[in-house]
Amino acid sequence: MSYWTTRRRDHLTGYLFITPALFGAAAFVFVPLVLVVWYSLHEWNVLADTFDFVGTENYRRLLDDPGFPAVLRATGLFSIGLVVVNLGLALALAVLLNQRLRGTTFFRVLFFSPVVVSLLAWTIVWGFLLQDNGGINGFLDTLGIDGPNWLRSGGTAMASVVIVQVFKNVGLNMVLFLAALQGVPQELYEAARTDGAGPWTVFRRITLPLISPTVLLTSIITVVGSLQVFAQISVLTQGGPGNSTTVLVYYLYQQAFQFHAFGYGSTLSVVLFLIVLALTVLQWQMRKRWVFHEN
Amino acid sequence: MRRILSSFIAITLLAGCSSTAADDGPITLRMTTWSANPAHVELFNAIAAEYQASNPDISVTFDALPLENYTTTVTTQIAGGNAPDIAWILESAAPDFVASGALVPLDGIANADDLSPAATALWRRDGTLMGYPFSTSPFGVFVNTDLLASAGQTLPTGAGWTWEKTVAVASATAAKTGKQGLVVRDFDYKDWTNLATVFRGWGAEAWSADGKTCGFTQQPMVDAMTFLHQAIFTAKALPAPGVAADFFAGESAMTIAQISRASLLKDAKFGWTLVPLPAGPSGPYSVIGQGGLGVLKKGKNADAAAAFVTFFTNPANSAKLAQFFPPPRQSQLNASTLAQANPLLEPEQLQTVVVDGIANGVVKPSHTGSAEIGQAVRAALDPLWKADADVTAVLTGVCAAIDPLLAK
Numbered sequence: 070m071s072y073w074t075t076r077r078r079d080h081l082t083g084y085l086f087i088t089p090a091l092f093g094a095a096a097f098v099f100v101p102l103v104l105v106v107w108y109s110l111h112e113w114n115v116l117a118d119t120f121d122f123v124g125t126e127n128y129r130r131l132l133d134d135p136g137f138p139a140v141l142r143a144t145g146l147f148s149i150g151l152v153v154v155n156l157g158l159a160l161a162l163a164v165l166l167n168q169r170l171r172g173t174t175f176f177r178v179l180f181f182s183p184v185v186v187s188l189l190a191w192t193i194v195w196g197f198l199l200q201d202n203g204g205i206n207g208f209l210d211t212l213g214i215d216g217p218n219w220l221r222s223g224g225t226a227m228a229s230v231v232i233v234q235v236f237k238n239v240g241l242n243m244v245l246f247l248a249a250l251q252g253v254p255q256e257l258y259e260a261a262r263t264d265g266a267g268p269w270t271v272f273r274r275i276t277l278p279l280i281s282p283t284v285l286l287t288s289i290i291t292v293v294g295s296l297q298v299f300a301q302i303s304v305l306t307q308g309g310p311g312n313s314t315t316v317l318v319y320y321l322y323q324q325a326f327q328f329h330a331f332g333y334g335s336t337l338s339v340v341l342f343l344i345v346l347a348l349t350v351l352q353w354q355m356r357k358r359w360v361f362h363e364n
Numbered sequence: 365m366r367r368i369l370s371s372f373i374a375i376t377l378l379a380g381c382s383s384t385a386a387d388d389g390p391i392t393l394r395m396t397t398w399s400a401n402p403a404h405v406e407l408f409n410a411i412a413a414e415y416q417a418s419n420p421d422i423s424v425t426f427d428a429l430p431l432e433n434y435t436t437t438v439t440t441q442i443a444g445g446n447a448p449d450i451a452w453i454l455e456s457a458a459p460d461f462v463a464s465g466a467l468v469p470l471d472g473i474a475n476a477d478d479l480s481p482a483a484t485a486l487w488r489r490d491g492t493l494m495g496y497p498f499s500t501s502p503f504g505v506f507v508n509t510d511l512l513a514s515a516g517q518t519l520p521t522g523a524g525w526t527w528e529k530t531v532a533v534a535s536a537t538a539a540k541t542g543k544q545g546l547v548v549r550d551f552d553y554k555d556w557t558n559l560a561t562v563f564r565g566w567g568a569e570a571w572s573a574d575g576k577t578c579g580f581t582q583q584p585m586v587d588a589m590t591f592l593h594q595a596i597f598t599a600k601a602l603p604a605p606g607v608a609a610d611f612f613a614g615e616s617a618m619t620i621a622q623i624s625r626a627s628l629l630k631d632a633k634f635g636w637t638l639v640p641l642p643a644g645p646s647g648p649y650s651v652i653g654q655g656g657l658g659v660l661k662k663g664k665n666a667d668a669a670a671a672f673v674t675f676f677t678n679p680a681n682s683a684k685l686a687q688f689f690p691p692p693r694q695s696q697l698n699a700s701t702l703a704q705a706n707p708l709l710e711p712e713q714l715q716t717v718v719v720d721g722i723a724n725g726v727v728k729p730s731h732t733g734s735a736e737i738g739q740a741v742r743a744a745l746d747p748l749w750k751a752d753a754d755v756t757a758v759l760t761g762v763c764a765a766i767d768p769l770l771a772k
Contacts, residue, residue: 115439117465118662203606328735328739
């Protein structure tokens with residue numbers, strides 16, 4: 070019997086197909102991941118060209134870092150704000166635009182278009198709009214409202230970066246929800262209405278359970294994305310005012326690239342990785358409880 | 365699998381060999397800068413071409429990086445094994461670069477005795493010159509005379525040119541014209557080091573000369589910041605936080621900026637003048653911003669790079685560079701030499717703002733680890749930029765934030 074059985078040949082074909090992707094993943098994900106863990110055990114001063122093994126010193130420094138709790142708080146606030154507003158708005162838009170009405174295509178395109186706009190361009194334009202004498206306050210002024218200095222006070226700065234990010238990406242979640250909504254069998258709705266269910270009951274008992282896999286998917290994407298926010302913070306607030314919008318990624322950027330503490334910066338990115346991993350595993354576990362029709 | 369691995373290693377080794385082989389041939393030096401100004405680039409290229417004429421194996425490329433992230437980008441390049449051969453260094457980063465040993469000593473600088481001691485102080489390590497401050501540029505006040513005239517204001521002169529008067533004129537002009545009064549350029553309520561151009565008028569310093577003691581809670585700083593706070597929120601002489609205004613686009617009556625910014629006024633549609641910083645309660649003063657040149661030890665061709673820096677900074681080239689960057693060479697720091705290179709400025713302006721400014725000036729605040737300290741000050745100063753801020757309490761917070769960093 071030849072060595073190249075059909076089974077073996079199939080395996081080889083499969084591996085050959087994934088090889089390019091695997092090399093990419095190895096070069097840009099696995100290798101850097103291992104290196105970051107290695108760096109986090111070192112004190113690395115780029116300018117002095119020193120790279121000394123310090124064991125868990127950087128992790129102990131993290132526990133004593135007086136700035137770190139504020140960073141975690143800002144990260145949590147941003148993520149919770151983003152996930153709640155983004156998913157809520159995306160679902161509401163999807164339900165509205167799932168109606169057979171004139172003009173829905175136009176609005177679908179309108180809400181999706183920011184997704185394809187360059188993130189930096191989007192953020193810079195919002196930066197102009199959110200200035201004290203910018204477009205938004207100019208508009209509020211015509212209504213007789215004295216708008217706040219959006220990016221300069223703690224509460225509104227965080228709200229602003231959340232909203233800028235929501236408008237940027239809500240279209241993507243909206244499209245995913247739309248696709249899911251259109252996959253819900255019409256006869257279920259008809260049956261429910263025949264049984265006398267109102268719109269809210271139909272939504273809660275039929276729509277939501279049937280699109281729950283998409284809710285899971287979008288929530289994982291949004292949570293992971295929210296923890297990686299950087300450009301908006303860098304362009305709009307630089308972590309300020311005070312440290313109110315210094316989220317974890319921005320903080321590790323400051324430590325590694327601005328303060329030249331690459332070892333400590335690597336430690337922070339290991340922590341970020343663990344947080345993302347833990348949240349994803351948690352969500353994945355929770356799907357058993359609330360995701361409806363999964364095999 | 366083993367075969368794949370060995371061929372991978374072979375390719376890596378080959379790549380390594382080819383880069384080593386290149387070292388023996390022609391060398392291309394890379395100098396990182398923060399200026400993409402075509403006039404600057406043209407001059408740099410001309411100097412490099414002249415050097416290449418006598419050193420055919422050596423060419424130089426100028427890599428302009430954005431100023432906002434300049435030091436970060438250079439550091440990242442060094443970390444990534446792609447260090448530039450020669451780098452411009454901002455004064456704020458100078459202590460880090462000079463003290464860390466990242467730079468090669470510049471022993472070969474021609475006529476080194478001619479260099480102004482005040483200008484080179486920041487760039488020496490144990491007396492050895494590690495960086496060459498090619499640009500020693502004092503801050504002055506640019507004034508839009510048309511805007512002042514339309515508001516019926518006249519510019520105080522001589523002993524009348526004080527901070528009190530400056531704020532009064534800026535405030536009145538802003539109120540009458542609807543434009544902004546005085547813009548501290550590049551401050552934007554973030555880069556507070558530019559406020560040294562204000563608080564030094566009160567004799568205030570961010571920290572003591574030895575870098576160990578925080579100066580924000582000392583009386584001169586409290587007085588200066590109280591004055592500034594009132595100028596912003598009561599007199600409305602400065603743009604409020606989050607309000608953008610560009611003097612060079614005619615949007616404000618005055619701006620505090622380095623004199624090298626005069627080039628932006630070449631095609632100005634309004635009348636303007638340049639005057640020294642106004643006198644504060646502690647008398648006249650001046651502040652200097654610096655840019656230095658350093659040869660990086662981690663660069664691949666440090667020796668060739670040092671030789672090029674010697675050429676780039678020799679008296680002849682220094683005189684050429686003087687049209688954009690006030691040189692550290694004392695023999696070239698006189699109004700007549702500078703006038704040839706700065707046609708936009710009057711000899712009197714060059715004398716009072718540039719020559720006197722460099723002779724008496726103090727460089728903007730810098731410190732080892734200045735990025736981290738600067739960030740801590742910025743965050744702690746943020747509460748000051750509100751109308752109802754408690755100035756003393758905020759400044760106490762600044763010292764609380766940076767004391768542990770200064771003690772490092």
